[in-house]
Each structure stands twice: as C-alpha cells, then as structure tokens.
Amino acid sequence: MIQVEEIYKSFGSNDVLKGITADFKPGKNNLIIGSSGSGKTTLLKCIVGLHEPTSGEVLYDKENFTSMHFEGRVPIRKQIGMLFQNSALFDSMTVEENIIFPLNLFTEMSRGEKLDRANFCLERVNLAGKNHLYPSELSGGMKKRVGIARAISMQPKYLFVDEPNSGLDPMTSILIDDLISEITQDFQTTTVIVTHDMNSVMGIGDHILFLHNGEKWWEGSNHQIAHTDNKELNAFVFASKFMQAAREKL
Template identity: 65%
Template structure:
C-alpha cells in the first residue's frame, strides 16, 4: 500500500496541488484521473520522489518516504517500476538491453540470470524472441510493452504508469490495460496509473482518485461513477462521452 497525506505543491505563485490525501492498494490498479493541467503527473512525481512536495507525507507500506534518509529512499526506489508516457526507451539499445537496464544498474546478478529474467518478462508481455530488435523497429504498442517488461524486470513491488495509452489505438489500449491489470493481480503490486482515458477507467478502474484544479474531489470505483454526485466529475465524464453510453445501458 502507498498512502499520501496532505500533499501540497506550488511552482512560484502557481499552486498545483492543495492538500491531497489518499491511499493506493495492493493487487489492484489505482487510477489518478482528471483533465490536463489538474496536477496528475505532478502528484505522481511527488509520490515517486522525482520532485519534493512543499508539504505532506508519502508512505510506502509502513515507511515514511518524503523525509527519509537517503539509504531508505534508495531501498524503496529499488522496488519501484516506472512506465513512462512515451515509453522512454534508449534508442541506441536493443529491446533486451532496454529491459535489462534496471538489472545492470541495481543488481550484481550474473549476465546469464539477467538474460533469463529478461526473456521471462518479454514472454510475459507477449514479446518473446524480440530481444535483438531496436526501438525504431517497434510499433507504439510494442514500445509500451517493452516499457512494462522493463518496469517489472526487477520484481517491483510498486508500479507507476504515466498515461500508458497515450497515442495508442483503442485495440492496443485495451491490450495494455489488460496487461497492467494481469501483472498487478499476478504479482500483487501496488499499481498507480495516471490517465485521462475513460475507457481505461471503465476497464480497470478498481480504485479511482479524481483531481480537479489541484484538489481531490472524488474517489471510488468504476461501479460508482454514475452516482458520484460531484458536478466537476460528472462534467469530466460527460466530456469523454462515456456517461451517455453507461446510462443507455
């Protein structure tokens, strides 16, 4: 579990996050949703430690992360897997080298064991035998799957996905959503997904936190969306043309 308490963040005179509190659970996808510019990615970066909050605390299980000693932060970061919005693959490295990168940096595992682990993860994301391909030879969906393989190669306890379906066609988006769901349940990870894709919300939104102008206005599951009672949330859903289909059904 990851818990955040009273997270505030400003850049200059601009307030981005104001008093965000919430919990993210093991074994299920936890979604942070909202329109562009609402602070989703900033909140994710505060949780991961890429930027420090101005106020508040982040807890990984029972460990306070925000003010922790460097060694404690390093140990927690070893257990984090990250899927970046654009895939963030190294263009000069092969698929195998990209997936192996966290093992090269964070472990002293023998090369043969690293390769075995890479092969296992590539097979898990449906890319067995693609080891020697370069990123330029991959489709957008394949790049995202390589990114997922890299995120789980170090047996991560915590998985973060920043707009995993950005730029993908609907069919590939469903494949990525299903893969994130399966891996989360199989490895009992604490998974946090930042998205504005309502199809993803309806597909894997077991626990949802809605941000609006830097405030948390609603949280719940995909089954509770139609009864939120929050105007800003309903407006967001209507804008994505999903609520109409839900109500027709």
C-alpha cells in the same frame, strides 16, 4: 500500500496540489484522473520523489519516504517500476538491452540470470523472441509492452504508469490495460496509473482518484462513477467520452 497525507505542492505562487490525502492499495489498479492542469502528473512525481512536496508526507508501507535522505530512499526505489508516457526506451539499445538496463544498475545478477529475467519479462508481455530488435523497429503498442517489460524486470512492489495509452489505437489500448491489470493482480503490485482514457477508467479502475484544480474532488471505483452526482466528475467523464467518440470517427 502507498499513502499520501496532506500533500501540497507549489511552484512559486502557483499552488498545484492542495492537501491531497489518499491510499493506494496493493493488487489494485489505482487510477489518478482529471483534466489537464489538475495536478495528476505532479502528484505522481511527488509520490516517486521526482518532486519534493511543499508539505505533507508520502508513506510506503508506513515508511515515511518524504523524510528520508537520498541514501535512505534507495531500498524503496529499487522496488519501484515506472512506465513513462513515451516508453522512454533507449534508441541505441536492443529490446533485451533496454530490459536488462535496470538489472545492470541495481542488481548483482550474473549475465545468465539477467538474460533469463529479460526472457521471462518478454514472455509476460507477449513479445518472446523480440530480444534483438531496436525501438525503431517496433510499433507504438510494442514499445509500450517493452516499457512494461523493463518496468517489471526488477520485480517491483510498486508500479507507476503515466498515460499508458497515449497515442495508441483503441484496440491496442485495451490490450495494454489488460496486461497492466494482469501483472497487478498476479504480482500483487501497488499500481498507480495516471490516465485521461475513460475506457481505462471503466475497464480497470479498481480505485479512482479524481483531481480538480489541485484538490481531491472524488474517490471511488469504476462502478461508482456511473452513479455519482459529482458535477465536475460528470462533466469530465462526459467530455472525455465525447472526445473519444469524435476521434474514433475521424
């Protein structure tokens, strides 16, 4: 489990996060939602150590990640998988080489073991046999799936996903959501997803954290959203659904 306790983050005089406290549970799809500028991505970056909180603590299974020096964080970072918004694949590397990249950095596996792991991950994301393609030869949805394959190559205990459905059509978005959800359940990962996609929220949102102006404004499941009387959350949900419907008509 990941816990954040009283996380504040400021950039100069701009207070982006204002005392966020939340638990992110293993085997669950933990979603962070909110409008642009609400602090979603900043919170994610504080959790993984890309930003240092101004104050507050991040705990991984009760270990205080925030107070650790760089060397002390390495064992936890080896258990983290990340899927970036644009997939962040290396254009000069094949699919197979992209997936093996973190294994080269952080493991002492033999070449054969790395290939076996890459093939397993490709099968898991339904891309078996695509080893020698380059990112330029892949569709947007395939790139996302390769990104997921790379993210799980180290068998992570914690999986972080930033806007997985950005730029994808609705059908492919559902496939990506289902894939992430299956991996979360099968491997009991603590999965944290930043998204603005209400289809994702309603489809796989086991636990949802709604941020508003840098504060935790609401917390609950996708089933509870339909019955909330939270004015700001209702406004966000309605606006998101309206915009998605408008895009699909274009």
